[in-house]
Amino acid sequence: MIFPSTAGQTVGPYFAIGLPWSEGSHAVAPGTAGAITLRGVIYDGAGKPIPDFLLETWQADPAGRFADLHGHGGPSEIVGFRGFARVGHEDGDGSFELLTVKPGPLATASGTIAAPHIDVSLFARGLLHRCVTRFYFADEEAANAVDPVLATVSPERRETLLAKPAEGGYEIDIHLQGPEETVFFAL
Numbered sequence: 352m353i354f355p356s357t358a359g360q361t362v363g364p365y366f367a368i369g370l371p372w373s374e375g376s377h378a379v380a381p382g383t384a385g386a387i388t389l390r391g392v393i394y395d396g397a398g399k400p401i402p403d404f405l406l407e408t409w410q411a412d413p414a415g416r417f418a419d420l421h422g423h424g425g426p427s428e429i430v431g432f433r434g435f436a437r438v439g440h441e442d443g444d445g446s447f448e449l450l451t452v453k454p455g456p457l458a459t460a461s462g463t464i465a466a467p468h469i470d471v472s473l474f475a476r477g478l479l480h481r482c483v484t485r486f487y488f489a490d491e492e493a494a495n496a497v498d499p500v501l502a503t504v505s506p507e508r509r510e511t512l513l514a515k516p517a518e519g520g521y522e523i524d525i526h527l528q529g530p531e532e533t534v535f536f537a538l
Contacts, residue, residue: 374436376450378408379450383452385452386450386452387453391522391523392444392446393524393525394445394527395528396526396527397529402442406437407436407472407474408469409434412427412429412454418434432452453521465498466487466491466498467494483535485501487514511533512533
């Protein structure tokens with residue numbers, strides 16, 4: 352007997368359907384002091400918005416603390432700070448919007464300081480593995496100049512990782528391919 356394919360055996364727009372999260376796109380609760388909006392559009396190689404995707408983010412708070420208790424400088428003191436956000440659309444317009452706070456610099460395991468950034472995982476139809484990138488902040492020039500991960504990216508490509516100040520927060524687009532392709536990291 353031949354059994355039908357399951358979601359784990361096929362590639363489809365299952366992420367937004369199968370992985371909803373009640374807190375969704377909020378890394379912080381609405382009304383949190385210092386909250387910002389981070390928005391953008393996800394594009395395919397032809398420059399067209401991707402309608403079905405799942406975007407996950409993980410970050411520290413402005414003091415460089417996480418929401419967990421695993422020795423990362425102590426837990427965040429921001430009430431309701433999750434540090435994690437997930438936004439997904441099955442049939443959207445390619446856009447995303449996250450409610451968060453701007454993260455602070457972090458001490459790395461090697462003792463260097465990482466610039467404020469947000470870790471990003473992108474899942475979409477046709478991608479057999481997640482795409483991993485980071486959002487840095489264009490207005491953190493001094494911190495970006497000494498960030499150990501950003502230093503591994505060629506100077507002409509760093510722009511693809513920089514969220515630009517915009518009304519109420521920051522904007523950054525993700526390009527999966529093409530001349531403006533976002534830098535992705537192999538983990």
